[in-house]
Amino acid sequence: MTENSHTSNASSMPLNQAAGTTGGSFTEGSAEYTAAGNEMSASFLADKKRSDALKIKIRKDPSHFTMLTGDRPTGRLHLGHLFGSLMGRVKLQNMGVHTNIIIADYQVITDRDTTEHIQDNVLNLVLDYMAAGIDPNKTMIYTHSAVPAENQLMLPFLSLVSEAELERNPTVKAEMEASGHELTGLLLTYPVHQACDILFCKANVVPIGKDNLPHVQITRTIARRFNRRYAKKNPVFPEPSALLSDTPEIPGLDGKKMSKSRGNSIKLSATPEETAKLIRKSPTDSERMITFDPIHRPQVSALLTTASLCSGRPATEIAAEIGNAGAGALKAYTTKVVNDFLAPLRERRAELAKDMDSIHDILRQGNKRANEIANQTLDQVRDAMGMRY
Numbered sequence: 089m090t091e092n093s094h095t096s097n098a099s100s101m102p103l104n105q106a107a108g109t110t111g112g113s114f115t116e117g118s119a120e121y122t123a124a125g126n127e128m129s130a131s132f133l134a135d136k137k138r139s140d141a142l143k144i145k146i147r148k149d150p151s152h153f154t155m156l157t158g159d160r161p162t163g164r165l166h167l168g169h170l171f172g173s174l175m176g177r178v179k180l181q182n183m184g185v186h187t188n189i190i191i192a193d194y195q196v197i198t199d200r201d202t203t204e205h206i207q208d209n210v211l212n213l214v215l216d217y218m219a220a221g222i223d224p225n226k227t228m229i230y231t232h233s234a235v236p237a238e239n240q241l242m243l244p245f246l247s248l249v250s251e252a253e254l255e256r257n258p259t260v261k262a263e264m265e266a267s268g269h270e271l272t273g274l275l276l277t278y279p280v281h282q283a284c285d286i287l288f289c290k291a292n293v294v295p296i297g298k299d300n301l302p303h304v305q306i307t308r309t310i311a312r313r314f315n316r317r318y319a320k321k322n323p324v325f326p327e328p329s330a331l332l333s334d335t336p337e338i339p340g341l342d343g344k345k346m347s348k349s350r351g352n353s354i355k356l357s358a359t360p361e362e363t364a365k366l367i368r369k370s371p372t373d374s375e376r377m378i379t380f381d382p383i384h385r386p387q388v389s390a391l392l393t394t395a396s397l398c399s400g401r402p403a404t405e406i407a408a409e410i411g412n413a414g415a416g417a418l419k420a421y422t423t424k425v426v427n428d429f430l431a432p433l434r435e436r437r438a439e440l441a442k443d444m445d446s447i448h449d450i451l452r453q454g455n456k457r458a459n460e461i462a463n464q465t466l467d468q469v470r471d472a473m474g475m476r477y
């Protein structure tokens with residue numbers, strides 16, 4: 089697939105308003121980037137198509153693929169992460185894909201000026217991963233700050249993108265507005281840093297949400313430009329593809345976008361009682377009859393979606409069953425199926441949490457391995473650039 093192919097069709101169709109951003113696309117010649125705001129653009133559809141095709145290829149020959157994805161250590165993971173990404177990572181891991189997870193600690197300071205709780209957040213991410221089924225013997229888990237050679241890729245990579253390209257990234261713009269901060273140099277350039285995450289281990293599969301699509305686009309551009317400029321005969325980097333989740337975005341309990349900061353999400357690490365309380369407090373509407381209607385009844389529908397995912401039953405079936413019993417009954421049912429569904433994961437998590445030294449060791453081992461890989465890649469980069477002295 090060429091870089092231009094998904095910019096040719098300018099038509100777009102409306103999408104889910106909650107999405108802040110969608111993918112865009114580069115064209116090499118003009119370095120043109122088209123962001124589509126709140127609309128499903130032609131480029132998003134092309135990304136989705138490419139992602140679906142990739143899934144088929146992975147199934148055929150999993151060991152041919154290297155996955156890299158990750159999270160910012162800004163808090164505990166929630167149900168949205170579990171269905172939207174963790175379960176997919178575990179599946180790839182168990183299929184035999186080479187799997188890598190970055191705990192993106194330097195991304196925390198893209199738009200905030202504190203690293204408070206960072207140790208705690210990082211170690212708890214490792215716990216969340218392992219409770220969800222990530223096996224550190226199969227999946228490398230590492231942090232940005234522990235891998236200098238990965239960070240060093242940033243210098244040659246920055247030389248491969250223009251200021252205009254950086255400024256056109258719709259996700260960076262949205263994040264800057266949401267933060268209320270000025271645009272810092274790191275926020276402007278973190279998509280390039282994310283390219284370092286992906287390319288240092290030569291990942292060719294990047295599971296992400298659609299707000300991260302522009303970052304995968306720029307990663308592809310950087311890989312291509314590096315190879316073209318310095319490594320024509322022996323390309324150093326693959327051009328990775330985004331893998332989009334099949335699970336539609338799960339709304340928060342209030343019907344709004346689920347977010348760590350909004351308090352509308354069920355944490356994997358929460359107790360059954362905390363979960364019950366959160367669901368009990370979640371707002372509904374004044375209509376007693378329970379129906380599944382995400383547009384007109386986002387709050388009731390968010391509960392139904394949550395219950396549906398955790399019970400494996402269609403939301404409409406649950407709604408019909410509860411019917412006139414009202415929101416109280418819906419909340420009781422949702423609480424039960426969420427807590428039942430999460431019970432084994434929470435049990436594993438609590439068991440693992442008894443020995444935080446081992447969790448720390450797992451991270452140290454991941455970091456050690458990541459350093460080996462990053463040093464190797466950086467050597468290849470230096471070779472290609474004639475900078476090995």
Ligand code: TRP
Pocket residue numbers: 156157158159160190192195282285286294295296300
């Ligand atoms: N930006 C991602 C997020 O906020 C986290 C991340 C950092 C990431 N580096 C990555 C995702 C590399 C995929 C690949 O969710």
